[in-house]
Amino acid sequence: MKDHIKNMAEVLKSLGDEKRLKIIKILASNIDEAFCVSDIAQQLGISQPATSQHIKVLKNVGILEENRRGFRVFYTINSDVLAEYKKDIDELFKKAFQRCQYNFSCDKCPYNNKYQ
Amino acid sequence: MKDHIKNMAEVLKSLGDEKRLKIIKILASNIDEAFCVSDIAQQLGISQPATSQHIKVLKNVGILEENRRGFRVFYTINSDVLAEYKKDIDELFKKAFQRCQYNFSCDKCPYNNKYQ
DNA sequence: TAAGTGTATAAGTATTATCTTATACAGATC
DNA sequence: GATCTGTATAAGATAATACTTATACACTTA
Numbered sequence: 001m002k003d004h005i006k007n008m009a010e011v012l013k014s015l016g017d018e019k020r021l022k023i024i025k026i027l028a029s030n031i032d033e034a035f036c037v038s039d040i041a042q043q044l045g046i047s048q049p050a051t052s053q054h055i056k057v058l059k060n061v062g063i064l065e066e067n068r069r070g071f072r073v074f075y076t077i078n079s080d081v082l083a084e085y086k087k088d089i090d091e092l093f094k095k096a097f098q099r100c101q102y103n104f105s106c107d108k109c110p111y112n113n114k115y116q
Numbered sequence: 117m118k119d120h121i122k123n124m125a126e127v128l129k130s131l132g133d134e135k136r137l138k139i140i141k142i143l144a145s146n147i148d149e150a151f152c153v154s155d156i157a158q159q160l161g162i163s164q165p166a167t168s169q170h171i172k173v174l175k176n177v178g179i180l181e182e183n184r185r186g187f188r189v190f191y192t193i194n195s196d197v198l199a200e201y202k203k204d205i206d207e208l209f210k211k212a213f214q215r216c217q218y219n220f221s222c223d224k225c226p227y228n229n230k231y232q
Numbered sequence: 233t234a235a236g237t238g239t240a241t242a243a244g245t246a247t248t249a250t251c252t253t254a255t256a257c258a259g260a261t262c
Numbered sequence: 263g264a265t266c267t268g269t270a271t272a273a274g275a276t277a278a279t280a281c282t283t284a285t286a287c288a289c290t291t292a
Binding site: 133135162163165166169170184186187188189 | 249250251252253254258259260
């Protein structure tokens with residue numbers, strides 16, 4: 001996995017924005033289809049297009065899914081994807097960010113190449 | 117905690133960059149003071165000033181600590197801070213990103229305000 | 233079919249990031 | 263003190279983000 005760290009950076013970057021965190025929080029903490037895009041925009045205090053663009057970022061990494069209902073669009077969190085990313089983050093912290101457990105004998109380390 | 121989500125966004129943003137993830141990875145997976153700033157720059161394939169600037173971002177959120185040795189500077193990971201952030205991320209995923217466990221009775225939810 | 237509602241995309245602007253080179257600064261060594 | 267090594271900061275170029283308004287698009291309803 002050559003670009004694993006690159007993918008992780010992309011995911012973390014998508015989450016590294018206040019508005020986008022709030023979008024996830026709003027969608028997660030309410031029943032499905034409680035708020036459409038315009039509702040969310042209002043809660044964020046930004047325009048509807050700006051909101052759509054933030055949603056697009058989260059959709060691109062698979063965290064959000066589109067559910068069209070007539071001329072409205074509701075977004076839901078793909079919990080599986082989010083859980084997968086959480087696992088990746090766990091592993092990143094555990095394996096890449098933690099002191100070497102192989103006494104710096106990199107040839108013995110199974111993670112040597114994964115996070116380069 | 118009014119800006120908790122804002123702080124989380126800042127931390128995630130600091131981690132949401134390939135070069136910065138690599139800096140952490142390099143520092144974590146080698147013995148202390150193995151590589152100075154210029155060494156890291158070379159490994160990243162960017163200039164020394166660019167590297168210093170990335171380091172500054174990580175230092176600003178407390179993840180890195182400066183250790184001057186003569187005219188060289190070595191950076192080490194503040195594991196406590198990093199562990200703290202990991203806990204925050206865990207909590208973020210568990211509490212803010214997970215379906216409401218209070219049946220959407222927000223007045224009963226202890227996290228109602230924390231992630232707004 | 234025409235009008236209405238809501239969303240995505242286009243286009244443009246402002247802000248922020250990321251890099252570069254040049255230079256100032258800190259400390260070691262001659 | 264003068265010079266050397268390495269790092270941080272300054273200044274500036276370029277690119278990427280994040281917003282805005284305008285408009286195209288999808289769908290509903292009269």
